[in-house]
Amino acid sequence: MAYKYCVAENWGVGFITNDDSSKFQISGFPGNLWQIPANNQDANLWVYKVAGSFKTKAEAQAIVDVEVTAAQAAWDALPDEQKQQPFNRQRPTAIVLE
DSSP states (O other): OOOEEEEEESSSSTSHHHHHHHSSOOEHHHHHTTEEEEEEEEHHHHHHTTEEEEHHHHHHHHHHHHHHHHHHHHHHSSHHHHTTTGGGSOOOOOOOOO
């Protein structure tokens, strides 16, 4: 399947409605990046509804890479005892967009 990417600030309840979810698949990534199906009118309308801005795949990957690198640096800076906490056990891993 072909995808499009956009950046939009998630404001919480109502950002993605049940109606949206029933019309198209949406996936979120670090950096307020959203993946939607290409050539889907409902998905395109959603981007405009949430005041999103479309990004190329290269731009989207760069946004995710910056966010993951920052998360990895923050994890690396943690003391060893904090890395053993249940919510901190795994270092953030790279994400490759489809």
